[in-house]
Amino acid sequence: IMLKGMTRLVSRVHKAKHGEQHVGQHYNISIQELKTVFPHGLPPRFVMQVKTFNEACLMVRKPALELLHYLKNTNFAHPAVRYVLYGEKGTGKTLSLCHIIHFCAKQDWLILHIPDAHLWVKNCRDLLQSTYNKQRFDQPLEASIWLKNFKTANERFLSQIKVQDKYVWNKRESTEKGSPLAEVVEQGIMRVRNATDAVGIVLKELKRQSSLGVFRLLVAVDGVNALWGRTTLKREDKSPITPEELALIYNLRKMVKNDWQGGAIVLTVSQTGSLFKPRKAYLPQELLGKEGFDTLDPFIPILVSNYNPKEFEGCIQYYLENNWLQHEKAHTEEGKKELLFLSNRNPGLLERLCAYL
Amino acid sequence: MAAPTLKVSRGWSGLALGVRIAVLRLPGLTQVRWSRYGPEYQDPQIDKEYYRKPLAQLTEEETYERELRKTQVIKAAPATKTSSVFEDPVISKFTNMMMKGGNKILARSLMTQTLEAVKRKQFEKYHAASAEEQATIERNPYTIFHQALKNCEPVIGLVPILKGGHFYQVPVPLAERRRRFLAMKWMITECREKKPRRMLMPEKLSQELLEAFCNRGPVIKRKHDMHKMAEANRALAHYRWW
Numbered sequence: 001i002m003l004k005g006m007t008r009l010v011s012r013v014h015k016a017k018h019g020e021q022h023v024g025q026h027y028n029i030s031i032q033e034l035k036t037v038f039p040h041g042l043p044p045r046f047v048m049q050v051k052t053f054n055e056a057c058l059m060v061r062k063p064a065l066e067l068l069h070y071l072k073n074t075n076f077a078h079p080a081v082r083y084v085l086y087g088e089k090g091t092g093k094t095l096s097l098c099h100i101i102h103f104c105a106k107q108d109w110l111i112l113h114i115p116d117a118h119l120w121v122k123n124c125r126d127l128l129q130s131t132y133n134k135q136r137f138d139q140p141l142e143a144s145i146w147l148k149n150f151k152t153a154n155e156r157f158l159s160q161i162k163v164q165d166k167y168v169w170n171k172r173e174s175t176e177k178g179s180p181l182a183e184v185v186e187q188g189i190m191r192v193r194n195a196t197d198a199v200g201i202v203l204k205e206l207k208r209q210s211s212l213g214v215f216r217l218l219v220a221v222d223g224v225n226a227l228w229g230r231t232t233l234k235r236e237d238k239s240p241i242t243p244e245e246l247a248l249i250y251n252l253r254k255m256v257k258n259d260w261q262g263g264a265i266v267l268t269v270s271q272t273g274s275l276f277k278p279r280k281a282y283l284p285q286e287l288l289g290k291e292g293f294d295t296l297d298p299f300i301p302i303l304v305s306n307y308n309p310k311e312f313e314g315c316i317q318y319y320l321e322n323n324w325l326q327h328e329k330a331h332t333e334e335g336k337k338e339l340l341f342l343s344n345r346n347p348g349l350l351e352r353l354c355a356y357l
Numbered sequence: 358m359a360a361p362t363l364k365v366s367r368g369w370s371g372l373a374l375g376v377r378i379a380v381l382r383l384p385g386l387t388q389v390r391w392s393r394y395g396p397e398y399q400d401p402q403i404d405k406e407y408y409r410k411p412l413a414q415l416t417e418e419e420t421y422e423r424e425l426r427k428t429q430v431i432k433a434a435p436a437t438k439t440s441s442v443f444e445d446p447v448i449s450k451f452t453n454m455m456m457k458g459g460n461k462i463l464a465r466s467l468m469t470q471t472l473e474a475v476k477r478k479q480f481e482k483y484h485a486a487s488a489e490e491q492a493t494i495e496r497n498p499y500t501i502f503h504q505a506l507k508n509c510e511p512v513i514g515l516v517p518i519l520k521g522g523h524f525y526q527v528p529v530p531l532a533e534r535r536r537r538f539l540a541m542k543w544m545i546t547e548c549r550e551k552k553p554r555r556m557l558m559p560e561k562l563s564q565e566l567l568e569a570f571c572n573r574g575p576v577i578k579r580k581h582d583m584h585k586m587a588e589a590n591r592a593l594a595h596y597r598w599w
Contacts, residue, residue: 052480326476326497329442338442356472356498357443 018060018068024314026057029102037105039149041115041222043094045351053322061092061311063304064099070300071100071264076216079258082265082296084224087304088282090348093268094222096304100266101220109216109263110157112206112255114146117226118273120248124233127241132197136247137233143195143248147188150202157215158182163205169194181205200251207255210262217263219255223274224267227253228292230276256296267296306345315347319354327357394432401434402426437461447503451541470559472498475566495570505569509540509576513587518596527596528587543576544569551575 018027034042034056042050050056067083074081085093101111114120120142130136151158161181168174169191175183181202188198210217221227227249233241243249256265269287271277277287284301285293307315316336319325329335339357343350402408415423437449448468456464475498483494495501514531517524531539544565552561568574 048477052477054484323496327443327499328497332442334442356469356476 018065020065022060023062023065024059024308024310026059026314026318029056029058031056033102033105035152036155037102037111037153038098039152040146041094041101041113041220042098045348046095049351053324057318058095058099058102059092059311059314059318060099061096061304063092063302064096066302067096067100067266068103071104074264076213076262079261080217080219080263080265082256082258082267082299084284084296084299084301085266085268085304086282086284086287086301088306088346089270089272090346091304091306092347093270093304095347097220097222097266097268101218104216104218105153107216109218110206110210111153111218111220112150112203113153113220114252115149115222116273117221117223117249117252118270118275120246121226121229121231121233121243122273122275127233127235128193130196130247131194132200133247136245136250137241138193138196138247140192140195143199144189144192147185147195147198147202151182151185151189158185161205161209161214163201164208167201169197196247199248203251203255207260211260213262215262217260219263219265220267221252221256221265222268223270223272224256224296225269225274225277225287225289225292227256228289228295229274232275253295267299307347307350308345312340312345312350315350325354325357330354330357397430398432399426399429401431403434403438403440405440445499447506447537448499450537451502451506451545454541454545467558467562471562471566472502474559474563475501478563478567501570502566505566506537506540506544508572509544509569509580510536511539511580511583512536513584514539515583515586515590516597518593520596525593525596526586526590527593528590529597540576540580543579547576547579 029037031050031054034050046056063085067085070081070083085096087093101113105111120139124139124142126140128138128140130138159180159182162178163175163181163184164177166174166177167184169187173187173191175187184198184201184205188195188202206217209215227243229243231241231243231246233246235241244253256267258265269282269284271279271281271287274287281287284296284299288296316325316339320331325331325335327335330339339350339353343353410419412420437453438444452461452464452468455467476496479494479496479498479501483491483496486494495504511531513528514535515526516529518527544562548558548561548565552558565574565576569576
């Protein structure tokens with residue numbers, strides 16, 4: 001894992017040793033690791049950038065460093081601590097979350113990563129009535145896609161963890177007690193109708209067994225404010241569905257409660273995919289609503305803000321090293337001042353500006 | 358406009374404010390597409406470097422010019438002309454031509470997406486190519502854009518001239534601005550009409566720009582067709598009187 005400094009020197013620093021002095025510098029993730037650790041969850045523009053540059057570089061920033069410090073000093077006997085990353089649009093919440101996930105994957109934690117909870121509460125083509133509980137609804141497509149990605153991310157754990165209950169899927173298929181979790185995941189991917197129930201089982205088993213201390217669990221949810229908002233989904237008689245009535249959301253809420261030990265919960269609240277929330281809202285209180293805030297309370301809020309001058313310089317240097325800024329004037333002081341003014345040091349805006357310059 | 362409407366002239370009845378040829382000289386009607394500024398209005402000086410020059414370094418003419426500008430009336434700068442370092446008049450003109458119904462935001466976003474698409478495609482090619490080819494691959498979307506439009510400009514054009522009751526297509530040398538306009542117009546019409554369904558404008562435009570940069574593609578073909586027509590109608594060149 002290489003750390004790209006402000007100059008052309010590339011120094012190899014192990015990620016566990018990222019410190020205060022590395023703020024503003026980039027570190028490299030190999031493309032192979034990217035495919036295993038992040039089958040889903042990276043922002044689409046970042047994926048395009050990785051494809052164009054043929055390398056994945058994340059910037060080391062203060063909120064991520066703070067979180068890493070807390071994670072390194074967690075006491076796994078205590079209930080899981082909840083950390084909420086919040087900030088305005090484009091400041092880097094999702095990429096900070098990805099930094100944390102990569103760190104934990106390197107440390108051999110089990111990663112439970114939901115890339116965007118908002119995708120589960122809107123634009124669902126097929127809603128089935130749940131087989132397990134008549135009141136709730138199933139989302140076979142979203143659940144099966146998530147299970148596929150979960151499998152790629154955590155291959156090695158699936159054979160080690162054993163299921164502690166017998167689950168009957170239908171008249172002919174059932175999973176015995178003591179069989180590996182991989183079987184449940186396979187069942188969910190094969191039989192798309194039972195995918196949501198498979199997800200529920202996976203979540204329940206992981207929660208139960210992480211308290212035993214065999215593995216450490218990291219629950220990472222992006223856009224957690226979707227769990228307590230409203231959905232745009234409707235029943236056949238056009239009456240709206242609340243999030244509780246979706247089986248995926250119901251099980252995820254149980255996961256985010258801090259009644260288990262042996263891991264950590266890192267969440268992000270974002271307005272970008274959210275439904276019925278004003279554009280300028282970015283604080284956790286505004287985005288989660290009363291119900292969500294009360295459920296998540298107590299949590300540790302971490303503000304992700306725009307780049308500071310050092311980080312901004314670092315970002316521009318990174319683009320210049322990769323020859324991304326092709327405009328002649330972009331290399332000059334004038335050009336840099338202009339970019340600073342136009343983007344207000346917002347990472348998302350800066351990336352969009354540099355894309356066409 | 359279909360028919361020039363009657364308007365109150367500004368007191369310079371009949372005098373052209375710029376040099377506009379081919380004015381309709383029907384009695385009682387004045388042409389309306391003039392600017393509202395009189396001849397005493399000067400164009401605004403947008404260049405930041407002009408104002409940053411320290412007063413000590415100015416020559417006599419420049420000091421005289423500055424003093425003169427203090428007394429003159431100056432037109433208002435249009436909203437599209439900025440003193441940004443990244444501004445390009447060709448890009449602005451192209452964006453204006455792509456705009457429909459005054460939706461400049463959409464036109465500008467399409468333009469930026471096109472430039473980004475061109476850049477990404479060229480980066481793909483760069484990474485896939487060997488070391489010798491890498492030196493030849495151009496990655497700057499602005500140079501590609503300018504070169505492509507330059508390659509599309511026709512050298513000679515056809516003008517319908519009325520002689521003896523018939524309109525003849527006469528080959529005529531084109532002014533610089535007419536050539537630029539034709540290149541941009543052909544590029545935009547080509548991308549709008551010959552686009553496969555479900556392909557977005559930035560993607561198609563980036564494709565066309567890259568092909569024009571390499572002197573291939575339908576827009577270059579249209580330019581060559583124009584040249585061939587002009588060559589075919591060579592005999593009518595005498596109908597031109599200017």
